[in-house]
Each structure stands twice: as C-alpha cells, then as structure tokens.
Amino acid sequence: MTTPVLRATPELVATAWLSTVVGDRVATTLPKPGVDGTLSWADGGFVTLVVAGGSSNIYVPLRTPVMGVSCWAANPTSQKPPWNQAATLAEAIVAACLDHPSIPQTLTLPGSYPSVQVKSAYVVGDPRRITDDASSYARYDIPGLVIAWTEVPS
Template sequence: MTTPVLRATPELVAIAWLKTVVGDRVSTTLPKPGTDGSLSWAGGGFVTVTIVGGTPNLYTPLRESAIGVDCWAANPGSQKPPWNKAAVLAEAVQAACYNHPAIPQALTLPDGYPQARVMSAYTTGEHRRIPDDPSSYARYSIPGLVLAWTEAPA
C-alpha cells in the first residue's frame, strides 16, 4: 500500500498566512475554555477561518481561495465585549494585504505538507461588527480574504 501524498489545502494556507499576521492565534474554531472557565486567548484575541469559495485556475496550479475570517476578543469576567481588541485584529489582516513588499511570501505548512507560496492577498469587503454574541465575545467578520497561492516545488 502506498502512502498518500499530502497536498496543501486552502485551509492550511490561510491559517499559515494569517499566522504571519497575528501570530499563533489562528485556527478553524475557537479554543475551548479551560476547566476553570479561563480563555487562553483572551489576552490577544483569536482569529478563525472558514473557506467560503474560490477559483482554482483551469490551466496552471494557481488557486484563488476565498476565506471568511472572524476576529474574536473576550473580556473574561465582564459582559462588555472588547470591540476595539477584535477590530485591531481585523485591521492587522487588512494592513497585511497592503504590505506589498511582503507578498509573494513562502509559507511553511505542517510536517509532511509541501510549502506554499502566496502570490497576492486582498479583501473583498470591509470588516463588520457582529453584535449580540450570547457569550459577550466581540467579533468582527471579514467577508472575504482572497489568497492567490500555489504549492512550492519540492
């Protein structure tokens, strides 16, 4: 039996690219609270990603993945959402899209996966506040972050 070849995915590339922007506070879901109810990410906020679409090129291995990005912040012990903390994360993502000298950018994916190279990054709309979270988390949503990327040759 042969071992399957691991390939870069839009989710892995989005997470790796966003980690270059906000640090190691990115995943597909928010971390669960600790057994004492504490939030490990409360100090700096957290970013979650969802693949919402995209277009793989018909003739070349260039992908243009559309990613929904949610920026979260929490104020443990308070019912007042820290909106500015979540907005700062969303603005950091937008600013990274304008950082043209840093793109194209090579990304290291998890062990066993090939590297990926992001050729461009842009957003398709302004981030917006998502009110009325029952947990009193602050959440800003970026409707679309588009990353044009390809696997880097081995």
C-alpha cells in the same frame, strides 16, 4: 501500498498566512474555555477561518480560495465586549494585505505538507462588527480574504 501525496489545502495555507500576521492565535475553530472557565486567548484575541468560496485555475496550479475570517476578543472580567481588540485584529489583517513588499512569500506548512508560495492576499469587503453573540465576545468578520497561492515544487 504507496503513501498518499499530501497536498496543501486552503485552510492550511490561510492559517499559515494569518499566523504571520497575528501569531499563533488562528485556527478553524475557537478554542474552548479551560476547565476553570478561563480563555487561553483572552489577552490577545483569536482569529477563526472558514472556506467561503473561490476557485482553482484550470490551466495553471494557482489556487484562489475566499476565506471567511472572524476576529474574536473577550474580557472575562466584564460583560462588555472588547470591540476595539477584535477590530484591531481585523485591521491588522487588512493592513497585511496592503503590505505589498511582504507578498509574495513562501510559507512552510506543518508536517509533510509541501511549502506554498503566496502570490497575493486581499480582502473583499471591509471588516464589520457582529453584534449578536450571546457570550459577550466581541467579533468582527472579514467577509472575504482571498489568498492566491501555488504549491512549491519539491
């Protein structure tokens, strides 16, 4: 039996690229509170992502997924959501998309996944405040983050 070839996925690439912007505070799900109710991410906020659409080029191995991005912030000592902290994370992502000299870039993915070359990154729609969170978390959504990438040949 042969070992399957691992392929980069939109979630892996978006997580790796967003990590270059916001550090290790990014994943596909928001971390759960600790057993004592503390939030490990309360100091700097957190970014979650989900594939919202996109496509692959039918002629060349170029992927252009559209990612939905949520920027979260919490203040464990107050019921007032820290809107500015969540907005700052979202605006840092927008600014990184506009930092054209930093793109393209090669990203190393975890484990045995191949490296990828990010060709471009841009947002489709401005960050917007989401006000219906019952947990008093502040949340800004970027409706579309497009990251165009290809796998680096091994």
